[in-house]
Amino acid sequence: MLLTRVFLTVAAILAGLAVAAGAFASHALKERLTERALEIFETAARYQMYHALALFLVAILLSRVESAPSTLAVAGYAFIAGIAIFSGSLYALSLTGIKWLGAITPLGGVAFLIGWGCLAIAAWQVK
Numbered sequence: 001m002l003l004t005r006v007f008l009t010v011a012a013i014l015a016g017l018a019v020a021a022g023a024f025a026s027h028a029l030k031e032r033l034t035e036r037a038l039e040i041f042e043t044a045a046r047y048q049m050y051h052a053l054a055l056f057l058v059a060i061l062l063s064r065v066e067s068a069p070s071t072l073a074v075a076g077y078a079f080i081a082g083i084a085i086f087s088g089s090l091y092a093l094s095l096t097g098i099k100w101l102g103a104i105t106p107l108g109g110v111a112f113l114i115g116w117g118c119l120a121i122a123a124w125q126v127k
Helices: 002-027 035-064 070-096 099-103 105-125
Strands: none
Touching: 002 035, 002 070, 035 070, 035 105, 070 099, 070 105, 099 105
């Protein structure tokens, strides 16, 4: 299924980028950012990894469950949106110091919650 391949590919890329971001923070940014900005950057990388793994789980479930519920696909898209908005806004905030970017972050958190909620609904719907 195409959606399974897309989610698996995107999950692998996002997980790899999370590892790269964490290494970048530990080495290149340690001396350039304040302690608080570095903490924000590391939070972004951590949540990116958690949700890349969740996306991987969604892709595996899509490939294994016959007649997978549509809520499973919604969960995958929500995890991708959450990573882009939540982690993306935190990366930008930590690197630029532009405070209003923090106002966008909760929208990504809502996307994560939608993803987990849809995953729970899909799990309940599996026959």
